[in-house]
Amino acid sequence: MTKDSISPLLELKEITKSFGRVHSLRGINMDVKPGEVLGLLGDNGAGKSTLIKVFAGVHQPTSGQIIWQGQQTSLDSPRAAMAKGISVVYQDLGIIPLLSIYRNFFLGREEEVSVKLPGLMVLKKGQMREIARKSLSQLGIHITDVDLTVARLSGGERQSIAIARAVHFQSKLLILDEPTAALSLKETAKVLAYIQEAKRQGVSVVFITHNISHAYEVCDRFTVLYHGKVAETTSREDVSEQELANLINTGTRASRRLAV
Amino acid sequence: MALDTHQTVAGGNGEAAAISAKRPEKTFIDKLMLRPESGVVIAAVAVYLFFSAFAPHFFSDRVASNLLLSSSTLGIIAVGVAVLMIAGQFDLSVGSVYGLSAGMVIMGVNAGIPAVVMLPIILVAGLMIGAFHGFLVTKLQIHSLIITLGGLMFYRGVLLALTEGFPIRLKVPDPFLRAFDFNWNGIPGPFFWFLILVVIFAFVLTSTRFGNWLFATGGSPEAARGMGVPAEGVQIAAFALNSMMACLAGYVSVARFSSVDALRGQGMELEAVLAVVVGGASLNGGYGSIVGAALGVLIISMIQQGLLLMGISVYWYQAGIGLLLIVAAVVNQRVRIRNGV
Ligand SMILES: Nc1ncnc2c1ncn2[C@@H]1O[C@H](COP(=O)(O)OP(=O)(O)OP(=O)(O)O)[C@@H](O)[C@H]1O
Numbered sequence: 247m248t249k250d251s252i253s254p255l256l257e258l259k260e261i262t263k264s265f266g267r268v269h270s271l272r273g274i275n276m277d278v279k280p281g282e283v284l285g286l287l288g289d290n291g292a293g294k295s296t297l298i299k300v301f302a303g304v305h306q307p308t309s310g311q312i313i314w315q316g317q318q319t320s321l322d323s324p325r326a327a328m329a330k331g332i333s334v335v336y337q338d339l340g341i342i343p344l345l346s347i348y349r350n351f352f353l354g355r356e357e358e359v360s361v362k363l364p365g366l367m368v369l370k371k372g373q374m375r376e377i378a379r380k381s382l383s384q385l386g387i388h389i390t391d392v393d394l395t396v397a398r399l400s401g402g403e404r405q406s407i408a409i410a411r412a413v414h415f416q417s418k419l420l421i422l423d424e425p426t427a428a429l430s431l432k433e434t435a436k437v438l439a440y441i442q443e444a445k446r447q448g449v450s451v452v453f454i455t456h457n458i459s460h461a462y463e464v465c466d467r468f469t470v471l472y473h474g475k476v477a478e479t480t481s482r483e484d485v486s487e488q489e490l491a492n493l494i495n496t497g498t499r500a501s502r503r504l505a506v
Numbered sequence: 507m508a509l510d511t512h513q514t515v516a517g518g519n520g521e522a523a524a525i526s527a528k529r530p531e532k533t534f535i536d537k538l539m540l541r542p543e544s545g546v547v548i549a550a551v552a553v554y555l556f557f558s559a560f561a562p563h564f565f566s567d568r569v570a571s572n573l574l575l576s577s578s579t580l581g582i583i584a585v586g587v588a589v590l591m592i593a594g595q596f597d598l599s600v601g602s603v604y605g606l607s608a609g610m611v612i613m614g615v616n617a618g619i620p621a622v623v624m625l626p627i628i629l630v631a632g633l634m635i636g637a638f639h640g641f642l643v644t645k646l647q648i649h650s651l652i653i654t655l656g657g658l659m660f661y662r663g664v665l666l667a668l669t670e671g672f673p674i675r676l677k678v679p680d681p682f683l684r685a686f687d688f689n690w691n692g693i694p695g696p697f698f699w700f701l702i703l704v705v706i707f708a709f710v711l712t713s714t715r716f717g718n719w720l721f722a723t724g725g726s727p728e729a730a731r732g733m734g735v736p737a738e739g740v741q742i743a744a745f746a747l748n749s750m751m752a753c754l755a756g757y758v759s760v761a762r763f764s765s766v767d768a769l770r771g772q773g774m775e776l777e778a779v780l781a782v783v784v785g786g787a788s789l790n791g792g793y794g795s796i797v798g799a800a801l802g803v804l805i806i807s808m809i810q811q812g813l814l815l816m817g818i819s820v821y822w823y824q825a826g827i828g829l830l831l832i833v834a835a836v837v838n839q840r841v842r843i844r845n846g847v
């Protein structure tokens with residue numbers, strides 16, 4: 247299986263998104279390949295979050311095409327995107343703090359662990375705990391007490407649960423919006439390791455971050471957004487951290503000082 | 507595809523390993539204190555012991571029976587209010603809906619509709635009233651306090667207008683209603699209905715998908731939606747169940763008293779909220795318990811009956827439960843902090 251023989255998992259063609267007179271996305275062309283980690287970079291307001299909300303079925307694009315596994319498609323709702331295998335962990339809304347780990351793990355996807363009575367789905371809680379514990383440990387996260395509320399976990403642990411959830415439910419595409427923001431160095435290292443583990447298990451990951459060295463550590467390719475357009479898409483071998491910084495800040499590889 | 511070929515187990519992945527191996531084991535006390543009901547259980551025992559010691563005849567059958575009876579209608583209402591509060595919403599109209607429901611049942615039966623038929627009618631009416639409130643709150647984004655404050659005035663006004671302010675009663679006793687209100691070893695029928703509903707709803711909240719969705723929606727509607735929970739539908743369902751319970755309480759009270767006055771249920775919306783909060787629920791939603799709410803109701807009734815037996819003026823009752831609310835709120839806050847909430 248060579249990388250270039252594989253057709254993209256997801257492809258966007260000329261996607262635009264306007265909120266009234268605010269043109270957040272202005273003709274995005276990009277793709278995500280199976281089993282890769284794609285870094286989505288860009289300055290504040292570049293349009294990263296807006297773009298992934300299009301992936302997630304939260305926003306409908308104003309124009310343009312979405313192609314999923316070779317088929318043109320539309321993502322009408324979060325549930326529709328989820329059904330295709332797209333999981334998103336939003337900037338601060340990844341998970342429900344008051345709910346326990348295992349309940350968060352299965353939230354919105356309780357069918358497989360329920361006894362279906364007419365009009366009621368009774369949860370098999372023992373099985374839920376068991377599966378949650380097992381899939382967390384497959385990712386390298388060993389939490390024995392999955393009854394803990396998520397509020398008692400650290401930021402990195404919370405992200406890890408969202409990632410484990412996506413892996414368990416066989417998501418094909420996992421999108422993480424700044425999962426390492428507000429994390430300590432140690433926690434960040436763990437989350438980066440989970441991202442690589444998810445990739446090893448066959449999941450494509452879109453990783454949004456403001457930290458270039460984090461991105462450089464785990465990503466295979468980068469797409470840099472600049473004012474709602476793609477400044478450049480490049481693989482890691484073909485770009486330096488400094489050039490990435492320039493792309494984010496100026497939209498070109500040369501820094502502004504050199505360009506002017 | 508890569509999906510199948512890379513099923514390596516990452517147990518040996520050193521970097522990612524063992525996130526929380528160092529977390530201390532929870533003690534038994536910790537586990538108890540983690541439950542939302544823990545504060546209210548202690549409070550219930552304390553109130554019970556207090557009145558056992560200081561209120562004469564607190565153990566007599568008549569008093570016990572009164573206590574259970576007076577807690578049942580409020581209890582049935584409080585179960586619904588708890589469901590709604592956990593889903594992150596309020597309803598100030600339950601007292602009025604309860605009164606109006608009792609009025610409608612009596613008028614319906616007096617007009618010749620059998621009480622057996624009146625039961626489903628009034629329950630469906632409750633579901634529809636609540637769903638309508640829920641629709642206005644979730645789809646039109648109007649705060650639930652506004653919508654249901656309007657409801658409080660409206661349903662009370664309708665009852666006042668229909669009865670012209672006079673008490674109304676059943677003209678002929680109805681066999682079904684009578685069967686609804688049995689008495690078993692001094693335990694009044696309405697209390698049985700209350701208990702059954704507590705058991706059903708406690709189960710639904712802790713052990714079903716709908717219960718999971720209620721807590722998730724109350725905890726964070728946006729996050730729940732992002733994880734595939736139809737948060738608006740869940741809140742509308744909670745409103746509907748809540749109003750249905752108020753209507754059921756109205757029906758049960760007619761079975762017991764065969765009459766209703768136009769002010770029946772006034773102030774009950776606040777008593778129900780009080781009971782639910784004393785029972786450990788968070789006003790912010792996403793946290794709480796049905797069993798806790800039921801114990802909250804029992805505490806209120808014990809204070810009511812206990813003060814009466816001690817010969818203390820009923821005016822002190824209000825002062826008493828007001829204090830209770832404040833103390834309970836402080837205690838529950840501590841419990842929630844321990845729980846990391
Ligand atoms: N719902 C909305 N209505 C109007 N404008 C919006 C909306 N959502 C986003 N925008 C605008 O779109 C632009 C892109 O925002 P977006 O949140 O996608 O940026 P971002 O790249 O995620 O930034 P950050 O790094 O700060 O998270 C901004 O100018 C923002 O104000």
Ligand SMILES: [Mg+2]
Nearest residue numbers: 294295296337
């Ligand atoms: Mg953003």
